[in-house]
Structure formats: structure tokens, C-alpha cells
Amino acid sequence: MSIIENHKTVGSPLSEGAKLRARDVCVFYGEKQAIYNVSLDIRQNEVIALIGPSGCGKSTFLRCLNRMNDTIDICNVTGEILLDGDNIYDPRVDVVPLRATVGMVFQKPNPFPKSIYDNIAYGPRIHGLASSRVDLDEIVEKSLQRAGLWNEVKDRLHAPGTGLSGGQQQRLCIARTIAVDPEVILMDEPCSALDPIATAKIEELIDELRENYTIAIVTHSMQQAARVSQRTAYFHLGQLIEVNATDKVFTTPEHQLTEAYITGRFG
Amino acid sequence: MNYSTLLIALLIALGAAYFLGRNRARSLAGQGESMHSLPTHYGALTALWTTLPPLLILIMWVMLEPRIVDALLTMQLPEAIRTASEAEVRLALSKVHNIASDPTMMGQSDLGSVAAHLVDLEQRAAILKGGVILSVILLGVAVTWRRIQPDLRARGEVERIVRIMLFASSAIAVLTTLGILVSVLFEAVLFFQKVSPIEFLFGTTWSPQVALRADQSGSSGSFGAVPLFAGTLLISAIAMFIAVPVGLMAAIYLSEYATSRVRQLAKPALEVLAGIPTVVYGFFAALTVAPFIRGIGESVGLDVSSESALAAGLVMGIMIIPFVSSLSDDVINAVPQSLRDGSYGLGATRSETVRQVVIPAALPGIVGAVMLAVSRAIGETMIVAMAAGLAANLTANPLDSVTTVTVQIVTLLVGDQEFDSPKTLAAFALGLVLFIVTLALNFVAIKIVQKYREQYD
Ligand SMILES: Nc1ncnc2c1ncn2[C@@H]1O[C@H](COP(=O)(O)OP(=O)(O)OP(=O)(O)O)[C@@H](O)[C@H]1O
Ligand SMILES: [Mg+2]
Numbered sequence: 073m074s075i076i077e078n079h080k081t082v083g084s085p086l087s088e089g090a091k092l093r094a095r096d097v098c099v100f101y102g103e104k105q106a107i108y109n110v111s112l113d114i115r116q117n118e119v120i121a122l123i124g125p126s127g128c129g130k131s132t133f134l135r136c137l138n139r140m141n142d143t144i145d146i147c148n149v150t151g152e153i154l155l156d157g158d159n160i161y162d163p164r165v166d167v168v169p170l171r172a173t174v175g176m177v178f179q180k181p182n183p184f185p186k187s188i189y190d191n192i193a194y195g196p197r198i199h200g201l202a203s204s205r206v207d208l209d210e211i212v213e214k215s216l217q218r219a220g221l222w223n224e225v226k227d228r229l230h231a232p233g234t235g236l237s238g239g240q241q242q243r244l245c246i247a248r249t250i251a252v253d254p255e256v257i258l259m260d261e262p263c264s265a266l267d268p269i270a271t272a273k274i275e276e277l278i279d280e281l282r283e284n285y286t287i288a289i290v291t292h293s294m295q296q297a298a299r300v301s302q303r304t305a306y307f308h309l310g311q312l313i314e315v316n317a318t319d320k321v322f323t324t325p326e327h328q329l330t331e332a333y334i335t336g337r338f339g
Numbered sequence: 340m341n342y343s344t345l346l347i348a349l350l351i352a353l354g355a356a357y358f359l360g361r362n363r364a365r366s367l368a369g370q371g372e373s374m375h376s377l378p379t380h381y382g383a384l385t386a387l388w389t390t391l392p393p394l395l396i397l398i399m400w401v402m403l404e405p406r407i408v409d410a411l412l413t414m415q416l417p418e419a420i421r422t423a424s425e426a427e428v429r430l431a432l433s434k435v436h437n438i439a440s441d442p443t444m445m446g447q448s449d450l451g452s453v454a455a456h457l458v459d460l461e462q463r464a465a466i467l468k469g470g471v472i473l474s475v476i477l478l479g480v481a482v483t484w485r486r487i488q489p490d491l492r493a494r495g496e497v498e499r500i501v502r503i504m505l506f507a508s509s510a511i512a513v514l515t516t517l518g519i520l521v522s523v524l525f526e527a528v529l530f531f532q533k534v535s536p537i538e539f540l541f542g543t544t545w546s547p548q549v550a551l552r553a554d555q556s557g558s559s560g561s562f563g564a565v566p567l568f569a570g571t572l573l574i575s576a577i578a579m580f581i582a583v584p585v586g587l588m589a590a591i592y593l594s595e596y597a598t599s600r601v602r603q604l605a606k607p608a609l610e611v612l613a614g615i616p617t618v619v620y621g622f623f624a625a626l627t628v629a630p631f632i633r634g635i636g637e638s639v640g641l642d643v644s645s646e647s648a649l650a651a652g653l654v655m656g657i658m659i660i661p662f663v664s665s666l667s668d669d670v671i672n673a674v675p676q677s678l679r680d681g682s683y684g685l686g687a688t689r690s691e692t693v694r695q696v697v698i699p700a701a702l703p704g705i706v707g708a709v710m711l712a713v714s715r716a717i718g719e720t721m722i723v724a725m726a727a728g729l730a731a732n733l734t735a736n737p738l739d740s741v742t743t744v745t746v747q748i749v750t751l752l753v754g755d756q757e758f759d760s761p762k763t764l765a766a767f768a769l770g771l772v773l774f775i776v777t778l779a780l781n782f783v784a785i786k787i788v789q790k791y792r793e794q795y796d
Contacts, residue, residue, distance in 0.1 A: 143683055145598060171686035178684070182677035185700045194695065195685040245681065252685055 075108055075309050082326045083316035085305070091116045091286045092137060092174075092256060097151035099132050099141065099310075106132045109151070110312040112305060114256070119278060119287045121297035121318065124307035125333065130290040133307065134258050137288065138174035139167050155256070172199055175249035179261040181241035183233035183248075188225050191233040191244055192216065195252035211251055219247035220277050239270025246277065257281065259289040263296065275300050294334060298322050306330045341465065345397060345472055352476045353390045359480060360385025363487050376494035384493045387500050389479035393472045400468055408460055415453045523774060526767035533761045534562045539768060541565060545731035545742075547751060547762045562765055564772070566731040570648065570741030574723060575716040577652025577737060578659055582716075583709055585656075586663025593664070594671045595693050606668075613661035617721040624654035624726035636738060646728035649737040655722050663712045670704025670788075671697060703787050710784035714777040720745035744769050 086093075090113035099107035107129045114120050122130045132141070139160060141147040152159050160170055172195065183191050192212045195201075202208035212229070216222040221243045225236070233244055242262060249257055259278075263271040278287060278300045291297050297304050297318060304321040306314045306329070314327040325331040361382030368374050374381075409432055413421065420431045431450065438444045438454035439461075448454070487493075531539070542563020589609065593602050629650035636643030643649075674697050682692040698705070720743075728740035729750060751766040 138684070140680065140684060143680070168686045168688060171684060176680075176684035178677055178680060180677055182675070182681040184678060184681065184696050194682070194687075198685065198687050198691055198695075248681075248685065 075311055079108075079311050079313070081111065081312045081315060083314045083321075085112045085312065085315040087113045087115055089116070090114055091156065092288075093152075093154040094133075094136070095152040095154070097133070097136060097149065097153060099129070099136060100148045100150075101144070102146040106310050107136070108310045110307075112312060112315060114286055114288055115303075116286055117282055117284075118303060119282050119289060119301040121301035121304045122288060122290045122307060123292070123294065123297055123304060123333070124313075126292075128307040129310040130307050131260050132310075134260055134288060134290055135176075137256070137258055138171050138176055140171075140176060142167060169199075172252040173254055174256040174258060175252060175254035177242070177245050177249055177257065177259040177262050180265050181238055181245050183236070183241050183244050185232065185234055187230045188216075188233045188236070188244060189229040192248050192251045195248060199252055201252065215247040215251040218250050218281070219243045220273065220280075221247055237270070239266050239273060242266060242270070242274060243277065246274070246281075250281075254285065256286045256288070259287065261290050261292060264292065271296070294322065306333060308333070342397070342401070345469065348473070348476070349390050349393060349397075352393075352480070353386050356389035356480050356483070357382040357386040360483060360487060363484060364493075367487070367489060372489040374489050375492050380493040380497055381487050381491070383497045384491075384500075385480065385483040385487070387497065388483045389476055391500070391504075392479055393475040396475060397468075397472060404464060404468075408457070408464070411460060412453060412457055415456050417449070520774065523767050523770050526764055527771040529759070530761060530764035530768045533764065534768075538562060539564055539765075543733055545747070547747070547765055560761060562761065562768075564744070564769065566733040567742060567744045567747050567769070568772075569733055569735070570727070570731070571717055571743040571745075573648050573735065573737065573741055574652045574655060574727060574743060575713060577649060578655035578716045579709070579713060581653060581656025582659035582663050582712060586660045586712075587667050587705065589660065589664040590667035590671055591693055591698075594668050595689065595697065606665075609661045609664055612657075613665070615658075617658065617719065618725075620654050620658050621721040621725035624650050624722050628654055629726050632738075641738060643738045644728070644740040646726060646740040647738050648727055648741045651723045651725075651727035652737065654726060655716055655719055658719070658722065659712050659716060662715060663708055666708035666711065667701070667705050670701045670708065673704065674700045703790060707784040707788035710780050710787070714780040714784070717780075718745060718773065718777055720749060724749060744773050748773075 092114040094110055094112045097107055097110045098105060110133060122134065124130055135141045136149055136153060137160075141149055149161060151161075153161060155170070155174065159165070160174075184194060186194070189212055192215050193202075193208055196208060196211050202211055213222060213226075216225060221240060224240060225231075225244075233241065236244060242265070246257075246262075263274050266274065275296060278289065281287060289297075289300065301318045303315060304318045305312060306321065306325075306327070308329050314321065314325065314330045316326065320326075321330060322334055325334060359382075361378045363385075364374055364376075364378040364381035368378065412432060412435060413428060416428065416431055420427055434448070435450050435453050435457055438448055438450060439457040444451075444454075539562050542561065543565045544561045544563045545566045546561045548560055593605055593609075597605065625646070629645060629647060632647055632650050632653075633643045633645055678696050678700055679692055682696045687695070723743045724746045727742060727746070729742050729746065730740050731742050731747070732739055734741060748766045748769050751762055751769075
């Protein structure tokens with residue numbers, strides 16, 4: 073299989089008044105191109121699922137959205153990504169506030185080797201969001217509550233975050249991201265290391281978070297995409313093949329590659 | 340036959356036996372037998388049985404032959420020498436060996452006949468040795484050859500022998516350490532019979548000069564080791580003061596900031612620093628750094644001794660930098676990338692990530708690295724001997740000259756001495772202290788590093 077010449081994403085990748093707009097984004101790892109001319113809009117208060125076979129560039133694309141790719145020396149991004157109309161790849165943009173605005177949750181829960189409290193307080197401290205200890209306490213409590221973890225940890229806020237179960241750790245990481253008051257949350261396979269019950273909790277949480285945040289989630293589970301997202305984007309070998317409403321993608325996909333993937337013919 | 344010829348013979352036997360055993364197994368298999376193991380296993384088995392026994396015999400021979408020869412020679416010595424002191428017998432024997440190695444002297448000494456006997460003995464021993472070894476080799480080949488039958492479980496036997504050989508190797512390492520420890524302990528106990536441990540550990544005067552002969556004037560020596568401990572501590576502290584911050588920051592730069600090109604150049608360069616012999620550091624310290632410090636000190640009106648703790652400590656610190664940096668580099672690299680990603684993902688800068696996430700995560704490992712470095716510093720001798728001097732001053736002033744445990748061990752043992760004088764034995768007591776301290780440091784350091792490893796595996 074190779075990339076499709078002159079491909080144009082089918083469905084409705086663009087939309088009016090989107091929160092994030094990617095335009096003609098190409099990503100290179102050294103000589104190797106990983107993303108080909110992807111244009112995609114992500115709307116305010118929607119959950120968009122990015123699906124596709126392994127190695128198709130979902131993580132790479134997601135990491136472009138808050139410039140996490142900057143931490144990889146050989147990675148090079150072209151095209152534009154506009155957050156509320158401003159190009160985040162503009163040389164004048166500072167990645168520090170950008171990453172606070174566009175937060176990220178990773179595949180493997182990665183709590184810092186600190187207490188639960190300090191894990192949440194890490195971001196607000198760095199960005200100077202709390203003016204007093206009381207403020208900080210409040211941010212910590214609110215974030216944990218939003219992440220649905222407060223009741224489970226309120227008695228042991230000063231125990232190490234690494235001592236929580238995998239599912240709790242992942243919710244801790246979500247709480248940590250929420251604590252810096254982002255507008256967009258990027259999630260890269262946030263449930264792939266979790267059991268079904270912990271997964272169900274996170275999915276429920278994602279659904280609640282949609283009220284306040286814009287969420288892009290990479291997932292390998294089509295059921296998960298169907299459960300949590302409103303729109304689904306299908307990637308294939310670095311190209312964005314199709315973007316449509318989630319129920320449409322899973323019932324009547326427009327592109328044959330999408331259909332092949334969701335019917336399990338490859339991937 | 341001399342030893343090198345025998346070793347070559349053994350090597351040839353090794354190869355030949357391997358092929359013999361393997362081919363026999365193959366030919367048996369060719370005759371339709373179903374062999375238990377692969378032909379190579381039979382080859383290896385034959386090779387092992389052919390070479391190991393003669394090798395063991397050879398090693399025993401090397402250890403025993405001189406003793407037996409000396410015992411036989413002693414019987415040949417004139418009555419007068421034989422009944423005299425043991426020392427005289429030893430002296431006579433070494434004379435005999437000298438004469439035997441130089442035929443022109445043979446007729447000139449009254450020990451000439453004994454020497455001739457020695458030459459004769461050595462010739463006979465060589466023939467005997469060659470004969471024994473060769474017959475054991477042949478016996479090994481023959482017996483194993485006959486044993487190679489379809490139901491011989493060669494694979495299992497080879498594995499067992501290999502296991503025993505590996506075990507023996509590790510046993511040698513452990514036993515040597517134990518042996519050293521026991522002998523140091525033994526001599527130290529002798530020392531503590533002459534000087535009380537309390538005086539040794541808490542006394543503040545170190546002047547180990549003891550009268551060599553009874554009629555010599557002089558004291559009985561004074562063995563308070565506190566000045567040595569203090570000197571060691573002072574120099575190690577100065578060294579760590581340099582090495583820990585510089586080494587750690589170098590490690591952080593290399594693992595977190597440097598591009599891969601820089602890293603590829605800088606890492607080997609740092610390791611070269613670790614490869615410089617300590618004696619080179621020593622004269623660098625004594626000839627360059629010490630006068631330099633003295634010069635600076637004098638220009639600001641300080642009284643600096645020409646051999647200063649500061650000079651030795653500084654140079655030792657430089658020596659230890661690569662040690663600290665490469666160990667810390669390892670533990671910093673072991674911090675999972677996902678933690679850094681998590682921090683960057685929250686908008687933290689590189690230095691915030693390093694300070695608040697990477698270093699705390701790597702801290703136990705870094706502490707372990709530092710402790711290993713401390714034990715290195717405490718055990719270091721050459722630099723201190725050359726740059727810090729021999730004067731056992733009890734001082735905390737880094738500009739003074741001090742001495743350390745290791746340096747004193749060297750000074751105690753160079754030159755003429757009796758083996759049972761407290762001066763000599765003191766070296767063992769100091770060695771014991773050093774051994775215990777570094778052992779404890781290493782032990783704690785390894786425990787810490789281990790605990791840290793478990794956390795991320
Ligand atoms: N750091 C990197 N250096 C070089 N190439 C990379 C790097 N990260 C990813 N790639 C390449 O980019 C392509 C896309 O990788 P990416 O991780 O984005 O895929 P993915 O869709 O997230 O796959 P998965 O579902 O397995 O997570 C792959 O071919 C991969 O080999
Ligand atoms: Mg991925």
C-alpha cells in the first residue's frame with residue numbers, strides 16, 4: 073500500500089468557527105514524511121476521535137496540536153495550525169502558555185514521583201496560577217473533583233501519586249492537565265493501559281469534560297470512539313482519509329479505506 | 340618440558356579431542372545409532388575431559404614443585420646450616436638457586452654439590468611432568484572415546500562441567516576477597532594487641548616512628564589515627580565539593596540539553612578524563628596546582644603550605660568528575676521519557692522539568708553515584724601522596740598540609756621494616772578501617788541504586 077495521489081479528505085473536515093484549525097499540515101521525521109497535507113477543524117466543545125491503523129500518524133498529528141513535537145530534534149512541521157485564529161507555529165509564539173492552553177494526556181499514566189497533591193499543583197505552580205496556599209488547595213480540589221478522583225484520594229493527598237492504581241493514575245493525569253485550566257485537551261490512547269472498568273470511568277469523564285473543553289482523542293477501540301466522540305477522523309499512512317459524524321463513519325463510511333478499517337479488514 | 344610447551348600441547352589436545360569426539364559421534368550416528376546428544380556435545384565433552392584434568396595437575400604442580408624441591412635440597416645442606424636458624428636455611432637455599440642458574444659459579448662454592456643436585460632434580464622433574472601430563476591427556480581421550488555410546492548423555496554432562504567451571508571462577512573472586520580480608524584482619528588484631536583500639540581510633544597524635552633496634556633512641560611511636568581520618572575527610576570533602584556539582588551538571592547537560600552530535604563528542608571526552616592514570620593527576624596537582632594556589636594565597640597574604648589539602652582535593656575532584664557524571668548520566672537517562680513528556684505537556688520549560696521532575700526521579704540513583712564517588716575519593720592514594728604531603732596535622736584548614744589513611748599506609752610499608760613491628764602492623768589496621776568504610780559506603784550505595792531501579796522496571 074502507498075499513499076494516494078491527489079487525495080482530498082472526504083466528508084466534512086472543515087467547519088465554521090472552529091476552535092483549532094489545521095491547514096496543510098505536513099510532518100517530517102528527518103527525511104521521512106509522517107503526515108501528508110492534513111487539514112482538519114476541531115470544534116469548540118466537541119470530542120473528535122482520531123482512528124486508524126498503527127503507525128498512520130495519529131500520535132504525530134495530535135502532538136502537532138500543542139507543539140509537543142518540538143521536543144523531538146528531528147521532527148519538522150510545515151503548514152499552519154490556528155488556535156482561535158492564531159498560528160501556533162508562528163515563531164513569536166511561546167510554547168509555555170500554548171501547552172497550558174492545549175493540554176495533553178498520554179497513553180501510559182505518567183504521574184510524577186511526587187505526592188498526589190504536588191502532581192496536581194505542579195502546573196499551577198509553574199504558571200503562577202495560585203496566589204496563595206488556599207488558592208492552590210482549591211485548584212487541587214476542584215481539579216480532582218472534575219476528574220472524579222476527589223472522593224478516592226481526599227484522605228491521602230500527600231501519598232505518592234505512583235501508589236495509585238492504573239486507572240486512578242490516569243485520572244490523576246487528567247486532573248493534572250485540567251489544573252492549568254486548558255481550553256483543549258489532547259488524549260493519546262488514554263485507556264489503552266487500563267481495564268474495562270477504569271476505561272468506562274475515563275469515558276464517562278470525557279463525556280462530562282466536553283461541556284467545558286474541546287477534546288481530541290486518539291483511540292484504537294472503535295467502540296470507544298463510538299461511545300465518546302461526536303466526529304471521527306480516519307487516518308491512513310499519514311493521510312486524513314475521511315472526517316464525518318461518528319455514527320455516520322461507523323454505519324455508512326464514505327471512503328472505501330474507512331470501510332475496510334472499521335469492518336476489520338486491516339489495521 | 341617447560342610450561343609453555345605443555346600449554347601448547349594442551350591446546351592442541353583440546354582441538355584434537357574435540358574433533359575426535361565429534362567424529363566418533365557422527366560415525367556412530369552414521370551407522371544408524373540414535374545418539375542422545377548432538378555430535379558437538381560429544382566433541383565438547385571429549386575436549387573437556389582431555390584438557391581439564393591435566394590442567395588441574397599442572398596448576399598443582401606449579402604450586403607444589405618448589406616446596407618439594409626445597410625440602411629435598413634442605414636435606415642435602417651441610418649439617419651446620421641445617422640445624423641453624425630457619426632464616427639461615429632460607430638464605431642457603433636461595434644461594435643454591437642462584438648458583439644453579441649460573442653454571443660458572445658451580446665449582447666455586449661449598450654449596451656447589453647441592454646446586455648440582457638441584458639442576459639434576461629440575462631436569463628429572465621436567466621429564467616427569469611432561470610424562471605425567473601427556474599420559475593424562477591420552478588417558479582422557481581414550482576413556483572418553485570409549486564412553487561415547489548412543490546413550491551417553493553428553494549434553495547434560497557438558498552443562499554440568501561448564502557450570503562447575505563458572506562456579507569455580509566466581510569462587511576464586513569471592514575467596515580472594517575473603518582471603519585478603521582475613522589476612523588484613525589477622526594482622527590488624529596483632530596490631531591491636533600492641534596498641535589499644537581506643538588509642539588508635541581516638542588518639543590525636545600520629546607519629547609511627549618506632550625504634551628499629553633496641554639500642555636506638557626514640558619513642559615507641561604514637562598511633563592516634565584521628566589526624567589521618569580528618570585529613571582523608573577534608574580532602575574527600577573538597578573533592579566532592581568540586582566533583583558533585585560539576586559532574587551532575589555535566590550529566591544534566593549531556594542527557595537533557597545537548598544535541599546528539601555534542602553528546603557523541605563530549606561523552607568519550609569525559610571518559611578520557613577517567614582514563615588518565617592517577618599518578619599523572621598527582622604530578623599535575625603537585626607541580627601545577629599546588630604552587631598556583633600557594634602563589635594566589637601569598638599574593639593575598641595568606642600562609643599557604645606548598646603541599647596543601649586544597650590542591651590535592653581540587654585535583655581529586657577533577658579526577659572524580661567523569662565518575663559522577665557518567666553514573667548520573669545513566670540514572671538520568673533511566674528516568675522514563677513519559678515523565679518528561681508529562682511535564683512538557685503542562686507547559687514546563689526544560690529547566691523546570693529537569694529541576695522538578697527529572698532530578699527528583701533520579702535522586703536515589705544520583706545519591707548512590709555520589710556515594711560510590713566518595714568511596715573512590717577515600718581510597719585514592721597517588722594524588723594525595725604527591726600533593727597533600729605526609730605531615731599528620733589535625734586541622735580543618737584546607738591550606739595546610741594534611742595526610743590521609745592511604746598515604747600513611749604507603750609510607751608505613753616502604754623502606755626497611757620488621758614484619759611484626761607496630762609500625763608495619765599499623766598499616767593493616769588502617770587498611771582494615773579503609774576497607775570497612777568503603778565497603779559500607781558501597782553497600783549502602785548499591786542498595787539505594789537497586790531500590791531506585793525497582794521503581795521504574
Ligand atoms: N520520534 C520519531 N522518530 C522517527 N519517526 C517517528 C517518530 N515517531 C513516530 N515516527 C514515525 O512516524 C509514523 C507515525 O507514527 P505515530 O506514532 O504518529 O503513529 P500512530 O498512528 O500513533 O501509531 P500507533 O497507533 O501505533 O500509536 C510512523 O511511521 C513512525 O515510525
Ligand atoms: Mg500513537
